[in-house]
Amino acid sequence: MAPILKPNFYPENIPLAVSAFRLDGQVPVLNQQHFDGGQCRIFKVEFLDGESWAVRIPLHLQSDSQDAIINVLRDEQVVLQEIGKTTFAWAPKLHGSSFKFDNPVGYPFLALSWIEGSPLTWTADYPPRPVRDKVLAQIAEIQRSLIECTQNSNRGPATKYFSRVIDNKITRVRNGRLPDITEQDCLDQRSLLSRVLHPELENAPFAIDHGDLAPLNILVDSDYNITGVVDWGFASMVPLQLAGRMPRFLQLSEPTLPPDVTLQEDRKTYITSLEPQSSTSQITFWISLIHSPDDVDFRHCYLESLISKGMHFTLARLGWKLPNRERSKAAHRGSF
Structure with a gap:
């Protein structure tokens, strides 16, 4: 299996990157804990108004192609967008995304609503x-x-x-x-x-x-x-x-x-x-x-x-x- 790409990755820049998806531009606080699930590492960011988001970053997706990694994330976004048009109540809401490796985080990501539990x-x-x-x-x-x-x-x-x-x-x-x-x-x-x-x-x-x-x-x-x-x-x-x-x-x-x-x-x-x-x-x-x-x-x-x-x-x-x-x-x- 192909090795995982290891470009420069800057998790400390996650709050600034996701603030662009808030109308008020508020920069959240990055929770120090992260969670690994499947192909992604999930970070939690917390805003002053009590809202929390999950930031999914495909760090564990094994591919020798940046395009392949981006396409997997795009597919997930398409699914969540389709679900978001419905009354289905158990999926996270999509707030924003970046499909570039040259963003402030150094990796493509999805910003989703945080689900407690x-x-x-x-x-x-x-x-x-x-x-x-x-x-x-x-x-x-x-x-x-x-x-x-x-x-x-x-x-x-x-x-x-x-x-x-x-x-x-x-x-x-x-x-x-x-x-x-x-x-x-x-x-x-x-x-x-x-x-x-x-x-x-x-x-x-x-x-x-x-x-x-x-x-x-x-x-x-x-x-x-x-x-x-x-x-x-x-x-x-x-x-x-x-x-x-x-x-x-x-x-x-x-x-x-x-x-x-x-x-x-x-x-x-x-x-x-x-x-x-x-x-x-x-x-x-x-x-x-x-x-x-x-x-x-x-x-x-x-x-x-x-x-x-x-x-x-x-x-x-x-x-x-x-x-x-x-x-x-x-x-x-x-x-x-």
Whole structure:
């Protein structure tokens, strides 16, 4: 992997740089703590009127191209601008941006509203129920709201979108940019596309998908009310069949069946929370359809393989099937 670019970086200049985005030109105070999340380092600045902003700087984005780093940040800005036009309540607001390395900070950045809260702690044992169920119900509402607020019906059929993704991957394989994946792996992947996609959703709307709805990116207060969702760097406008998948932490942690008992209970709560609030809730009906097949875990893994090189490699090596650990244990016991 290419080394991280290390140009001159001046965090002490962040307050002056972001003051340009305030109508009154007020220069904030830079909080001495910073937070690392995903591809970015996040700094907090505090204004005299009590307002706080988060400044996202992609210091951890690994690329040998300044343009590539800038484009990733531009994509995130486009997503946040689109969300900002809606009533979706859990994303930070965009205040301003700089897409240059020769600014006072020495690095491109986004200036966003600061969302109070702490990253959600989520393990198989914590939080306990009923707090666990409270969080899951909120996450279900967040996902439903994001799709409702950002749906776009003018993007074309789902099959065309996913076929283009696979075709682009084949081109990258031929150019030597995906050394762990073969062209046959991509052809096998394409042959399964019609089995995975729901024909009823072929022409359903596209919607923004967060891309990494994991506990680290979900902020909660002391009573486990979700205050916001952060790190929209992997978000994009995708077919509903991708946007409506279960959040990452409700998917299999490894491609092996069956899901453990806790995960099954969590999914049951999440799906129940998604049940239509009215008989006319089309979006909720579509999301429930995505979660209903018996082979939902394979479908989730397959869709993940379209955007994840690691999952593509893993599924290809498994012959595009998910092993069943219980059957494997039974077979092992029977051999003695």
